[in-house]
Amino acid sequence: MRTDLGLALSVATVAGLGLAALGRWGFDSAAVEAPGLALAYLAGGVPAALTALREFRTARVLDIDLLMVTAALAALAVGAALEGAVLLALFSISNTLEERAMGRARRAVEALMALRPETAFLVTPDGIVEVPVAHLVAGDTVVLRPGARVPVDGVIADGDGSLDESTITGESMPVHKAPGAPVFEATVNLNGVLRVTVTRGTAESTVARMIALVTEAQAAKAPSERFSDWFGQRYTLVVLVGALLALGAFLLLGWGWNDALYRAATLLVAASPCAVVISVPAAILSALSAAARGGVLFKGGAALETLAEVRAFAFDKTGTLTTGKAEVTDLWAPDGDLDAMLRQLAGIEAHSEHPIGLAVRAEAHRRGLTPEPVAEVHATPSEGIEGQDAQGALWAGNLRMASRQGVDIGALPALADGAQTLVLLGRGDRLLGAATVADRPRDSARAGLAALRASGIGRRAMMTGDRRAVALRIGSELGLDSDEIHADLLPGDKVTLVAALAEDGKVAFVGDGVNDAAALARADVGIAMGAAGSEVALQAADVALLSEDMTRLAAAHRLARRTARVIRQNLVFALGAMVVLVTAGLVWELPLPLAVLGHEGGTLLVVMNGLRLLADPIRADRAPARNASRDSAPAA
Numbered sequence: 001m002r003t004d005l006g007l008a009l010s011v012a013t014v015a016g017l018g019l020a021a022l023g024r025w026g027f028d029s030a031a032v033e034a035p036g037l038a039l040a041y042l043a044g045g046v047p048a049a050l051t052a053l054r055e056f057r058t059a060r061v062l063d064i065d066l067l068m069v070t071a072a073l074a075a076l077a078v079g080a081a082l083e084g085a086v087l088l089a090l091f092s093i094s095n096t097l098e099e100r101a102m103g104r105a106r107r108a109v110e111a112l113m114a115l116r117p118e119t120a121f122l123v124t125p126d127g128i129v130e131v132p133v134a135h136l137v138a139g140d141t142v143v144l145r146p147g148a149r150v151p152v153d154g155v156i157a158d159g160d161g162s163l164d165e166s167t168i169t170g171e172s173m174p175v176h177k178a179p180g181a182p183v184f185e186a187t188v189n190l191n192g193v194l195r196v197t198v199t200r201g202t203a204e205s206t207v208a209r210m211i212a213l214v215t216e217a218q219a220a221k222a223p224s225e226r227f228s229d230w231f232g233q234r235y236t237l238v239v240l241v242g243a244l245l246a247l248g249a250f251l252l253l254g255w256g257w258n259d260a261l262y263r264a265a266t267l268l269v270a271a272s273p274c275a276v277v278i279s280v281p282a283a284i285l286s287a288l289s290a291a292a293r294g295g296v297l298f299k300g301g302a303a304l305e306t307l308a309e310v311r312a313f314a315f316d317k318t319g320t321l322t323t324g325k326a327e328v329t330d331l332w333a334p335d336g337d338l339d340a341m342l343r344q345l346a347g348i349e350a351h352s353e354h355p356i357g358l359a360v361r362a363e364a365h366r367r368g369l370t371p372e373p374v375a376e377v378h379a380t381p382s383e384g385i386e387g388q389d390a391q392g393a394l395w396a397g398n399l400r401m402a403s404r405q406g407v408d409i410g411a412l413p414a415l416a417d418g419a420q421t422l423v424l425l426g427r428g429d430r431l432l433g434a435a436t437v438a439d440r441p442r443d444s445a446r447a448g449l450a451a452l453r454a455s456g457i458g459r460r461a462m463m464t465g466d467r468r469a470v471a472l473r474i475g476s477e478l479g480l481d482s483d484e485i486h487a488d489l490l491p492g493d494k495v496t497l498v499a500a501l502a503e504d505g506k507v508a509f510v511g512d513g514v515n516d517a518a519a520l521a522r523a524d525v526g527i528a529m530g531a532a533g534s535e536v537a538l539q540a541a542d543v544a545l546l547s548e549d550m551t552r553l554a555a556a557h558r559l560a561r562r563t564a565r566v567i568r569q570n571l572v573f574a575l576g577a578m579v580v581l582v583t584a585g586l587v588w589e590l591p592l593p594l595a596v597l598g599h600e601g602g603t604l605l606v607v608m609n610g611l612r613l614l615a616d617p618i619r620a621d622r623a624p625a626r627n628a629s630r631d632s633a634p635a636a
Contacts, residue, residue: 009043013092016040017085027202029368040538044088045069057512062237069274069566070240074265083269090278115186116207120151123195136198144194153205154196155180160382161192162354166318166515173326173421173434173439176382192381243268245585266590270581275602279402279570282610287563294618296545296556301543307525308560313457313553314498317464317474320529321550322439324512326355329420329440332413332493333433340370342432345425347372348387348396352379356423359437384424388485396425407431420473439474439601446478448550455554459483461501463494465515475505494519510545510553527553545587555618563613570606577602 023033038264050068068088075084098283102390122131133151136142141157144150150163162174167186176185183196186203202208243264250260284301291298298304309430318324333341344362349357349476350371364371368504374394383404384397395401399422401429420438424431449460461484464471471487486497494509495518500574502524509516509523520526520541528541529548545552581598 010089010092013040013044013127015084015091016043017082017089018211020082020085033082037085038097039077040085040088041072041081044085044092045060045072046086048092058605060073062240065542067235067239070270071268074243074268075121077261077265080265080269093278093281115149116149116202117149118591121145127218134202137201140198140199142196142198142218144183144189146191146193148189150183150185150189150196152196152198152202153185154183155196156183156194157197158195159192160195162382163191164188168325170360173437178382182318191379196274239268239271242271263585263589267582267585270585270590270598271578275574275577275606276571278603279568279574279606279610281598282607283563283566283570283613284610286610286613287372287559287616288615290613290617291556291559294552294555295549296543296552297616298543300542303525304560305561306506307508307543307557308561308564310525310557312465312507314461314494314501314502314509314523315506316509316519317462317471317493318439319512320510320516321445321462321478322441324439326359326437327440328359328435329438330436331363331433334411334431338433339367339423342367342435343369343372344374344394344432345396345423345435346387347389348377348385348394348425349375350374351387352385353375356421356437359425363435378594392427394427395426396423398422399425402426402431405429428604437537441477444547444548444550448533449478449552450481450507451551451554452557455557457557459501459504459553460488461497463489463497463519465489491518495522498522502586511541552618559613559616559618562616566610566613570609573609574602574606 019036020033021036023031023036048065049069052062052069055065058403063290071462072084072088075081110305116132119130120133120136121143122127122136123143128143130274136152142151143152146161156177156179158179160176160178162176163183165175165226179259182199183194185202187209188338204564209351247260250263251257280373281301284304287304288298288301291304298307300423314364315321325464331338331342342360342364346369349360351357351374372389374387374389375527377385380397380401382398382400384395386393386395388394390429395405396572399409402424405426407424407426408429409424409431412424412431412434420436423435423437425433425435450461460480462471462475462478463486466487468485468487471485472482475482475485486493489497498507498509498519498607499522506524508525509519510527511517511520512529516528520528526541527543527545529545543556579599581590581602
């Protein structure tokens with residue numbers, strides 16, 4: 001709401017300035033110029049004056065708002081109303097650019113709250129009763145049906161099945177849970193009917209802790225102290241006092257009131273810090289536009305400025321460095337006929353909605369194979385599925401299923417190394433084949449990490465809730481050092497590791513899931529995978545990577561550093577020009593039009609320098625490296 005009002009006032013100020021300019025140089029009509037000036041002064045000056053008064057009343061601070069309004073009124077008093085309107089218009093635009101994504105922490109917390117189910121099925125002496133989740137306390141027992149979201153943290157008391165824990169731990173594959181295993185609030189029960197004993201109520205649950213982490217991490221991030229704030233508070237007082245002293249000195253020297261006021265007003269206009277104020281937003285706005293065209297969306301200039309100082313990048317694994325989707329990585333058949341085996345496996349998996357089944361069917365489709373018809377399919381939780389094809393009974397499942405069927409797996413090659421999921425296909429006690437399923441790195445991930453290293457980023461860490469074997473496999477494929485691969489992490493662990501990285505300099509964290517929200521908020525710059533990231537991650541982050549091309553991170557980092565250089569150039573020039581103009585106003589009789597021309601000319605130059613960044617769109621360094629062909633089968 002506040003941003004919308006600021007934008008409307010800026011538009012009104014610029015519109016008024018445009019009318020005034022048309023009236024003076026276009027139509028030569030006071031009927032156009034006067035209303036335009038009135039609109040510019042009211043829309044641009046009144047809000048700034050109210051802000052200045054509020055700051056003075058509450059904090060006893062004379063800020064830059066007061067100086068800009070005074071400079072505009074002084075210009076009006078000496079007959080340079082249009083120049084004063086220009087000052088107000090530029091200042092209004094800069095204020096609008098300062099309004100950033102207000103309420104981001106609140107929206108992130110609301111997104112986390114939305115993960116919580118509202119009711120749960122409580123086991124009571126009178127049967128199973130649906131109750132509000134908020135009424136559950138430690139020691140209660142709840143029934144968790146297939147497809148339901150876990151209402152509270154607890155321990156499985158009865159039953160077993162697979163749970164999707166990606167929202168909490170980042171685990172890329174479903175996790176099998178048996179009696180005694182912990183379950184976390186907001187995770188999803190994929191199959192099986194479970195009875196869960198509550199260990200923590202909603203106030204102390206996993207999601208509650210994540211909410212606290214997000215809130216505390218964002219509060220702990222001290223806002224970047226902008227140069228304009230520091231400069232404005234001190235410079236305003238210096239300029240106002242200096243102008244008054246100059247006015248008094250001119251009067252003491254015997255000048256007339258009008259001449260003294262004209263000279264003091266000239267000094268005030270010459271010293272007006274408009275070029276300083278606009279130098280930062282001009283560069284930032286151009287860089288933000290260039291970044292957006294390249295698929296990188298910054299939530300504000302502060303993130304862009306901070307990214308230029310980042311010296312370490314930390315990455316979530318699942319859905320960030322990897323696709324987040326299970327894919328078939330290897331196939332094996334005792335007779336070597338992989339296509340025939342895959343048709344049978346895809347046929348029985350066609351009746352499953354499990355991510356492994358989806359991966360098998362996708363691989364068959366990729367190879368152009370038609371699944372064999374399989375009927376009478378039924379699932380055995382935590383083991384696999386069984387059915388009937390044209391040749392008789394058929395099954396597909398894990399080692400528990402194979403053991404129950406009496407299969408001798410001695411002839412099975414070492415397909416799975418603990419970092420992949422093994423799927424077996426059999427008929428009775430005869431093994432027909434096997435497949436391994438795992439998450440894969442994004443095509444551009446390795447090139448993106450290499451580009452960051454080439455751009456001077458010394459530390460590139462991977463943080464994941466997945467098992468260490470999985471993390472090491474992905475990390476080695478991406479060229480990461482083993483000591484920068486961190487696995488088996490909960491959200492709080494990621495926050496701790498990000499804080500440790502931050503001790504050596506600014507750190508950026510790149511993630512996509514709910515479990516990354518706290519780390520995204522704690523990092524100096526949080527970067528969310530916007531194309532597939534969760535709403536919580538997007539709200540907690542400072543930057544959204546809309547493209548899945550990871551090489552654009554390095555390009556965004558280079559753009560941020562170039563923006564920082566342009567800002568420094570603008571500030572040096574703006575301050576230098578101001579010193580020259582003020583010196584000329586004090587030593588020589590600098591005419592007011594020349595002061596305005598020098599002031600506005602300097603403003604235009606810093607704006608043009610900033611606009612050069614528009615010609616620097618983010619683009620990939622090179623085409624993403626494709627993964628090696630997956631058609632080759634391992635040796636038996």
